[in-house]
Amino acid sequence: MVRVYNCHPFAAQLIVPVQHEPDTLCCGRDTLFVVSAGCKIEAFSVTESGCQPICTFNALGKVQKITFSEIACYLVAIEEKSNVLSLRVYFNWKGCQAQGKSRVGVRIVGHMLQAPFEGAPKDQMEIIEVPLSEPPVSVSCCPIKGDLVVGCHNKVVFFRLKEVALAGQSPVFDFERFLVVHVGLKLLEVAFCNGCLAMIADLEVLVLKLERARQVENTAEQQVGRKAAPVNKATDRESNDTGEASLSQGQDEFVFFQRPLELLGEDTWGSGVVVNLEWTGAESLTTEQHNNLYLRRILYRRFAPDLAHIYSVEETALHSLQLLPMFATGDSESAAGSGRKDKQVLSLFCFFSLPHVGCLYAVGNMVQQLSTYNYPEKAKQAVISPQFLHVITRSNLLCYTVRCSSVAARDKDPEMDTNNKACPPFFMPVSALRMQLFIGLRAVCHSRNHLILLAKAEAQVPDRPTESKKQSPQKSKAANKMPSATSEAGWNLYCLQMISTIQLCKEMVDYSKRYKACSPQSYVHLLSEAHLMLKAALLDLDLCSQTDREELVSAFKENCIQLGDCYSHPCMRNVCLRTAWDHLERLAAISPSALVTLTKASVALRLEDLAKYQLAIEQYSETRLVHGFVAEPNLLRHHGIVVTELSRELERNQPGLLVASFVALLESHKVNLEEAELFFKALCVKDGDDETQADTPQLLVDFWEAMLIACSQESMVRLLLIKLVSVYIQRTARKQQPDRNPLKTVDDLMNCCNQFGAIYSWIHTINASHSHPHGPSDDLLKLQSILCGSFIDVKSVLPLLHQLPEDDGPGLSVHVLCATRLGECEHVTDQLLDRCPEALLPFASCEMRQEKQVLPGELPS
DSSP, rough: EEEEOOOOOOOOOOOOOOOOOOEEEOOOEEEEEETTTTTTEEEEEEEEEEEEEEEEEESSSSEEEEETTTTGGEEEEEEEEEEEEEEEESSSSHOOOOOOOOOOOEETOOOOOTTTTTTTTHHSEEEEEESOOOEEEOOEEOTTTTTTEOOOOSEEEEEEEEOOTTTTSEEEEEEEEEEEESSSSSHHHEEEEEEEEEEOSSSSSEEEEEOOOOOOOHHHHHHHTTTSSSOOOOHHHHHTTTHHHHHHTTTOOOOOOOOOOEGGGGGGGGGGOOOEEEOGGGGOOOHHHHEEEEEEEEEEOOOOOOTSSSGGGGOOOEEEEEEEEEETTTSSHHHOTTOOOOOEEEEEEEHHHHSSSSEEEOOOOEEEEEEEEOOOOEEEEEEEEESSSEESSSSSEEEOOOOOHHHHHHOOOOBBSSSSBBOOOTTTTTTEEEEEOOEEEEEEETTTTTEEEEEEOOOOOOOOOOOTTTTOHHHHHHHHHSTTTSSSSOOOEEEEEEEEEEHHHHHHHHHHHHTTTTHHHHHHHHHHHHHHHHHHHHHHHOOOOOHHHHHHHHHHHHHHHHHHHHHHOOOOOTTOOHHHHHHHHHHHHSSSSSSHHHHHHHHHHTTTTTTHHHHHHSSOHHHHHHHHHHHHHHHGGGGGTTTHHHHEEEEEHHHHHHHEEEEEEHHHSSSSSSHHHHHHHHOOOOOOOOOTTTHHHHHHHHHHHHHHHHHHHHHHHHHHHHHHHHHHHHHHHHHHOOOSSOOOOOOHHHHHTSSSSOOOHHHHHHHHHHHHHHSSSSHHHHHHHHHHHSSSSSGGTTTGGGGTTTHHHHHHHHHHHHHHHTTOOHHHHHHHHHHGGGGGHHHHHHHHHHHHOOTTTTTOO
């Protein structure tokens, strides 16, 4: 199963500046080689800004296939000349061209250049001819040691890379043939890495591993496999021709195919494919080497052709065979370049593809199929990397995720999948992140953080007019020889820059939020994909430079928190509460914390055991409990505003703790002000009331007041003040009492909050002359205190004053307070003289005292 999304794994698209139409290409870690005009090879340096030319040189023949090795920095090519296929290796191609020289030395493998060419190997390009008894079909270079493996019709030849020291000269590289593997398959492609050999035929895959013999009794089949005697070619020919014979038996009426088969590990000996070893070179002279080494079969797979798409052998044959290693952190950078330092392989993977299906296997510490990729259309080529699988079809570039980092994480850390550590499983369904339209895709290769694409538009041959029967032969020949301007195909060579891992993961996390409510499985799946990409980047130094490693680690930790939160929910929804309580009890004994205690309290409420709840909630101080809620806000609300049972219990019995917790959540940016307000409204709404039209609950007012005490941001202070003034005026005008007792009185607020000022004495006189028998309300006193302070912008209060009439005490006090703050003392005097003359003298005395006060920065006269 493949999940389809629409992300953007590519950051930029550039054009590679090649001069001629490319024939074939290959990539190294930071290098691109393009073959054009048959034998012209152009080398480019692949950088963040695009592909920069390095040099150009010519091959000795027409290049059919080309491969580059980072170890020893050599290029190997299968070339055709005079209808003969040959294998040639190019050393020192970069150094001689950088110096502007064109000297070239040609030699046979195993023969060193001697005098009079002293000094030549270090300042000229070397071409090494590799003679073979059969034409080469495929070639592969080991990314660990630089060894060369050549696939022929039904055998694989191994060449060991070695350094040879010449007298008085710098060491030079050479190859030594040491092993030939004869196999009963008609080979199409081979791949070799760290002793692992993979081969594909039309519909068969065989993976072998070169290992030292185990100290156990050898089986008879292994004994045969280690013989150094010449191979029985008749047996091989018989094995090779079995499929052809089965087809020709009934070719007039029927075509017979063998049934599909998959064999792993020791079971692969039952594949029926004959494999013989022939030791050559120094190994053929002694029995010590080939007695200690043998090829162990680890994977065999045989496919049946897809009859829905069978038009020719090419329509059903396997292709894109690759062995992908993942290295232990710290080894990749040091082993790159021309050094011979061996890398430490952490995990190894094998990928191969049919035209409509791709398969990925782990072939390292375990042998197991990881993923199956179903393509929407016929694939021409595929390349795999630790993070992605890129597949090209006729008109699309497909980008899939891979599970390599999931396996590598488990190979690296044996504690994975325990109570201490976890990682998304490797059998999780893969994702198709992107389908990008390109016209006429022909080839693709991967270079570190870039993808190289070769596109060629199909040639259009125009329809020729029907020739007249009376047309002369000379005119007919001339018409046939005339070139067509539209018959040549257009082409482009693209360099696609991959987007940074962190940026892509952020996009995936944002993308996942679409599914959080409607499809939790897709939400968790996308978070898991982001987790594995970050894990791959941390394991692969090509993706993780030293400068951005800290940022990757930070993003990885944040992703772990998000995944942990998700799994604590699709696993806790239907959990047995008694079992959950027992687990929490054991956890509290091992690692006690306020968070564990609050979780116990939440479970106790769901168990309707108030005694356990009370015991749990009393274990820590209110401050410690607030820290616990900050660590896990979902104990108070789900999906932003959905109230939990624990919140309702706190609202009934510990509203101060609930308010303090939300103040801390807002200060730590776990919630915003709007979410908190919606939460308190949802928490306090009564049955049958419309939440949008209900009066402002007192608990929300308590939260605003608490925020005003804790907040120092000026814009937030102004917003909170106007919210509070609006509620105070509304309640005072309606003579409405709050739905519960406030958490703080006006005296509490004046003592701990600078925004609440001391109420003037003449205001108390007005309150006493017009007050209710129970005294002025708390809302009126808090409103008067804010207006007596110096922080409120009185002009922002004026639009609200129409709710308060001036003919009663509360309205009069608020109106004259606002007029006083605006400097309208004469108007205030007239108002007091008419409606409350006993307050006139205290008002005048207060104003005189304020006039005598020295303003800041003003000297007394």
